[in-house]
Amino acid sequence: MRRPLELYIHIPFCVRKCLYCDFLSQPAGEMVQHGYVEQLLAEIDRESGYYQEYGVVSVYLGGGTPSILPAEDIRAILDKVRACFFLEPGAEITIEANPGTANLDKLKAFADSGINRISLGLQSADDRELKTLGRIHTFEDFLKSYQRVRLAGFSNVNVDLMSALPGQTLASWKSTLRKVLMLKPEHISAYSLMIEEGTPFYGKYHDHPELLPSEDEEREMYYATREILKEHGFERYEISNYALAGFECRHNIGYWTGVEYLGLGLGSSSYLQGFRFRNEPDLEAYRKIDFRSDDADWRLHQDIAELTERDRIEEFMILGLRMTRGVSGSEFLKRFGQNMWNVYSGVIPKLVENGLLEVESPYIRLTDFGMDVSNYVLSEFLFDR
């Protein structure tokens, strides 16, 4: 069997930047977008050369809003991936899409290019809340898009939702959940709003948390999410992710379980052969890289860091514990040749005693309370510097 590899492909363009968004994305003209795709193809050509012994198990087209690209561009990218990498049969291929950015023909073309999973950004079913977020669409627009996605034949659809929004109430959140559940998607990501530095929301809310739902309200929303989704057959498999059985996002599970991944395109991150690095995040600088020249890798890759075994152990724990199944002591032993219970002998019993962690041998996992305060728990798994 080939060594598994995940590909993340970044499309840094959107129709308009949302007020909470800190992703590397901006509106751009068709010429810029097209030039970017050309450059991306050249990057795939070049970088794939190093990973011929790998088998690609998942591809994720993220953004920005990748669905604003013309269908031919998406097809060209996936054709290039197929030509340059060994793509495993049955690989999960996801594209992110926003309501109003893809008509039926485009969606059919996506399916025809091999895409088998779509992630739709809805965030809220309340138009007032959508407006507060600076979204470009209404709930009505979303309904139309969702219909088209199904018509185009997609049978694995995620809907992104956000709780703890300014002005949101427990009732409006429950209503958003119920409206979405009526559509029977396979997967729901439900995030609590995070106020990120450098966004308009940061300026508005960082010093005024009183304008946001309180911590107690936010937790009520979180508990309601799990309860309501459970009633509809969704299992929470990670802090913010819920799916019908068998529809968990394989690509994302790869991030939490230490599968290697290669980021392609502007500012994307990679974890390969024990190194973590990041692509050039400046669009102008990225566009100027000549992928046929010798120094292309040097100009493309930044913040290269080799992970020590300690780093890898820490990440195995802090990422693995985000998932409800937890981390397995047997897997730990297999990977690191050490006994997890000994390595964390001072940590695990204390957390279990405090009701933050539960043990079901060989697994340890966060309790519900542990999930609520996961930063506190996860930081305990970091070693002293």
Added chain:
Amino acid sequence: MPSIDQSKIRNFSIIAHIDHGKSTLADRIIEMTGLLTSREMQAQVLDNMDLERERGITIKAQAVRTVYKAKNGEEYIFNLIDTPGHVDFNYEVSRSLAACDGAVLVVDAAQGIEAQTLANVYLALDHNLEVFPVINKIDLPSAEPDRVAAEIEDVIGLEAHDAPRISAKTGLNVEDVLEAIVDRIPAPKGDPEAPLCCLIFDSVYDSYKGVIVFCRVMDGTVKKGTMIRMMATGAEEEVAEVGYFGAGQLIPCEELSAGMVGYITASIKNVKDTQVGDTITDKNRPCREPLPGYKKVTPMVYCGLYPADGAKYGDLRDALEKLQLNDASLFYEPETSMALGFGFRCGFLGLLHLEIIEERLEREYNLDLVTTAPSVIYRVYKKTGEMIELTNPSNMPDPSEIDYMEEPVARAEIMVTTEYVGAIMTLCQERRGVYLGMEYMEATRAILRYDLPLNEIIYDFFDALKSRSRGYASLDYEIRGYQRSELVKLDILVNREYIDALSFIVHAESAYDRGRKMCEKLKEEIPRHLFEIPIQAAVGSKIIARETVKAMRKDVLAKCYGGDITRKKKLLEKQKEGKKRMRQIGNVEIPQKAFMSVLKLDEE
């Protein structure tokens, strides 16, 4: 070496309020007397320690000797003795002045006279020094030299119409100051043949030479081989070297005779043997009586210093030991706290002295410290008739054993512009001040006199004074004595556990108010935990205030995908680091700065 002509020596100091330009004038004098080239001049030659430069104040008295060729063609030796500029170091100031024959009074041309100016002038006049004024900073746009000259004449009674008007910063008219030093400051008197009588005004420890004693020879002569005796401490040693002060260096010479200022080394191991103010004499031919004015310096303010990391206890002990080599007024002894582990109870001259030591320990010795609330020395009279001096609140006996208690009281002079008199009087009343009187210095300024309990002064009184007068009030005080007072020990319980390091002693009437504020403050300082934490203030077994730190309900990163991992891990690392700066007490983690929060109760 030909003996030096006494009539060509001028021993003087510069006295001024903080920031009126004392150090800058000293620099100019050193520069213009040609001892150093401009290139060698650091910003402020007299201030040796980095710390002093940053705070803009001089901590330890030091001296420098320069040679000035006057307009009359003669060469004069100037011994400029620097004095510390803060009320905590009043005694050191008085000993430095005692080593001088005159003083240059520097007054800021814009600010005029301040409380400290007055205090220092009176101190100088008490020592019969010839004082002449200099008006500085005349280059400032807001300078009013005429007004200030009139003020000096009215308030202090010094002739000021012909006072040099200078800018020490630019060097303008500083020449006039040099000439005035020659003309107006008297040459020293004293008999070089008489028995040795020599005043110690400072001492520093040097790892090669041992203690270096800074002194002024009043009578007699001292040279290598003289057997000397410190009259108060009784220490005796043979002189190894004598010399005078270059700029930042010691220059050995043959002998020091009456009228001269210089240093003596004698392989003395401890500055405690060479107390400031003590008299050095010749063991074999002693003078009849010691110089007047010596007193043993005693710490007035105490607090506990603990290493943040318990394993650094030994490092803290070594650092204190080293600092004490140079600072006889620093006191320390080991103590143990249930909450903080092993540390030291340290005594200081005042709050500024405390802060300076704390900063030096953190900066020069790289120690991370937890400091408990400062305390004064209380006298506890027990029913058995026994009296104990209490420096650590947690050692207070059970109230049933106490007959009565006394606390130290300071006599304070606060100078303030008239518009803030009301606000400052209110402050003094809140702080249990007893009003003694008020004098108008001129139409816009007044001096308020109060007796204030010292424990009220050390609880952020300076900050309160500054904030309530917009920085226009200045304070000078001296300890007057002890007075009987209704005092109680206020205890703090966090999660129902008594935290000894947070106890403090307070006047019975302010107990409720302070207890409430303390709980509020701690509620802000203690982060949310996984459980609810009650914070209580108690006097004896009676709970007088309570606050609650609510349990943490949420601490979670909603998203963490491939591109987020590095950044999110850093966040968790920061969180973990934050936990390390906490003290674990029972199940509760208390941030180190919480132990000082009692000091910040006056925030309005």
